[in-house]
Amino acid sequence: MIGDNAAANAEVEVYSHKLFAPTSYAGAIERKDILQRVLHGTAARVVFLQAPAGHGKTTTLQQLKTLCEQDGCLSGWLTFDDADNDTRRFSVHLQAMVLALIGDSARDAPPGDDDFAAPKLRTRTDWIVDRLLKVGTPVAIFLDEFQVLTNKSVLAFFRELFEHVPGNVRMFIGSRSVPDIGMAKLLVNNQTTLLRADDLRFTRREVEHFFASRGPALEVSREEVESIWLHTEGWPAALQLFRLSLANPEVRRSLGDFGASRPRELAEYLTDSVLSLQPPEDQEFLLRTSLLSRMTAELCDEVTGRSRSQDTLLRMERSGLFIRSLDAEARWFKYHALFSSFLAEELRTEQPAVAREVHQRAAAWHFGNGYYEEAIHHAIACADCELAADAMNEWSSTLVSRAHLMTVERWFARLPLACVTSRKDLVVKVAYALIFLRRYAELKKIEPALEQGAAEQLGVAVASGHCGIALAMAAMSRNEVAKGFELIGRVDVRNRDVAGFGAFEYGAAANLLAYRAITCGDFERGRELIAIARSYNDRAQATFSGGYMVAIEGFGQVLRGQVDDALNRFRSAMAAHQPELDKSFASAAIASGFALALYESNELNALEALTEAHLSGIADSTLPDWMLTAFMATARGHEARGRNARNNEVLDEAEAICRANGWTRPVATLNWERVRRLLLAGDLARATRLAASIIPDPLPQPDNWLPIAEEIEGETLGRIRLAIHSGDAATASELIAAEMANASGRAYRLIKLHLLDAVLQQRKGQRNAAHRSLRKALQLAEPGGYVRVMIDEGSDILTLLQEEYAALQESLTGGENRLGPSRVYLELLLNAAGFNPGASSLAGQRPLEALTDREKEILVFLANGVSNKEMASRVFVSENTIKFHLKNIYSKLAVSSRVQAITAGRQLGLIT
16 A cells, blocks of 8 residues: 555555556567557457466556557556455546546646536546546556456446547456456457457467577577477466476476376476475575565565565566566565465465464564555464454444445455454444445344443443444434434534544434434524534545435435525535546435435436436445435436336336335335326326335334435325325315424425415315415425426426416516516426427527626536536636626526526527
8 A cells, every 4th residue: 555554554545556567577578469469450449368367468468558658658557456346445546547647637627618518417437538538648558457356336337438438548458257348249349359368378489489588598499499389388377487497307307298287287387396496595485475465575574584585576576486566666576376376375285384374474564564454364364363353443444434345344254253243343343334235134243242332332422433323324224214313312423522433433423313303304403413424524534424414415405495505515516526436325325315406406317317327326325215215316307208117117126125125114105106106197096006005114203204205205295196186175185284284494395285285276176276375386496496396296287387377478468566486487397397488488588687708607607517616616716706696697687596597598598
């Protein structure tokens, strides 16, 4: 890792050796035929080198890199390992490679004209594609050890990326196998060139050159070269082993006896031969250090009990002993996997006590130097589970707060349960990982320890390892909301002098308390708790708890009538998380709320782009109610575009997720959404049957609590609507009145209730009462920028809106000063519903006062979803100045919100 001690390791996430391309070694044979074929014989953007270990994939990639750089290409290198199956770690290193490659000039390149025309929300690959395109020069990217990637999300990312490689970029991949990346499709579409083991083997000519380049000292005859080529079949690793072992007369005498040997048996024999040719002290060095995944001189001194290991490492690298440096300063080294695996197996078999000692020494050294991942690996290898658990405890503080949750899960699975549960701090950290990954079966194993810890901590100030907070989070994840709220209510989050993981915990607690306050209608208390959560999150530098805080804040704005403000908040936060290619927990939480805000503002293109990129992450990692909200918003977006089949698919997918996790209430909510659709389609009989079959949630609900998803649709709204469509006016009136009494301050809820009352009055023939209720809904909805909620109740409301618009037009013609919704807003709603009442009303007209050039520029920014902060940075003014310009724009266009300004600007031809 970048940095030389534990403190540095705690602060950074990038392992620099993964970004270091291996240097060429003296005597390496240039693979001219392969290089010519790859660089000039194919136009494919992706070149895949697939062969077993020892076939020279890395060397070939290095040679390709050198030639690409000589041709003026920028190049980047990334070597993968098993830990990259944690999507967060994978994302961090891929971003680091891209940013190192493009440099500061393209990192924050000024926006061009295309930036303003393109959608603001993008797929996961666009962050990379955009930046590589902005470089403006040819780029070559090299990815080695690709076969270790097994995570479905990571492989899906590469399937998408390989299909959209920009024209100025070529990607070169080395892998022992071909993971699930859609290779057949890439080959059929001529998007990739695949070189297999047979392509990478040395030809006779290359074998001759390989041995001739070693000079007369080796004295290999043509007959020997031919025999070696036949027995190795041109396998590069075996050829190198032959070269190193030919000083052994026995090997030369045995050349004729290798015919029956399989390649791995031959390589193992030759490795033994190479080892026997080394001086005794070098033999011991090679065997002991073969157990290390990577080496530095200090570590080698520790495990070998000798000094001057740096000289030994450099000498062995020069001699071609399957060792290469991992950095430009030659501080870290690594053996070739094939060579080290043979040596390590011999040490474990012949000297098990020495192997155990090496692991013990390596574990202690890594732990003392803050390299916790290697410390855990070696401690487990020598059965020192206490040390492994100690290292895990130290490391997990950073892993959890930065959302490397899969790494926590992976190492937890390898530790004895007792070693985890005996450490309260560690059990809490593991719990967080399992909670957010929804590994409920594994979570059950440690919950007794959490409950015991919570009982011991009750009433006690806890700086870190707060079991009660973890239990509350577990309850919320399982949709046991009443239990979660009761547990979190015991936690005092005020004025805690904590940092690091403790600050992360209290930030999470403040988030949950804010969520409780907002969903119970106490928005002011929620605002105060969000401020507290922000303070803790800043102290903890917590990645995903900060995302949850933004989601809660934005949800609160939607619920209390401020969709425009929510959009600004979500846009700003998503821009900050835009580079996170792992669909991280932070961006998934933010996206769940963003989906609702985009739907309600009728930004359906942006909603579709958002959910394309983030819906699977939302499904995997957010709270049940947030997941449900995002899926319902997505389904309604498809419904608004007439995609009924796609709507059903999204609802069915959400139901499958809920049932798989045992969430009863969300399943009921989804069925009430289906009831709504049936009623609006006029199928009262099926709607009634479905409603009668819905099983209510058996879990207790908190007092005054209204789930966010049920703000969109749920049992109460469903029963009101069912009563209206069934002609049971008395029941509908009673339900609406009762719900109105409990909806104070919940603007979003009140809009829906007033609309349902308008439908009820319309069906009763009380047209004046219907319009009064409609105007109350409009009065609440217009300032906040709501659109879809106003038209989702179907034809009854649309008829009333058309009548309201006609009355407004008549009053304007007659010169009346009529109170009520603005013409622009009514036109916005009717346009969104498929009508076009304002097509002629604004055509050819001008704003009340002409917009300045700067105001026109701000209006274009507004239409493209640019936040106030970003506008300020682009035009080099303060945010207050931007707000001043927006105020003037609204006044000149006679509008009161962002959405209305965009609509008016388009109708007036100010925005193309």
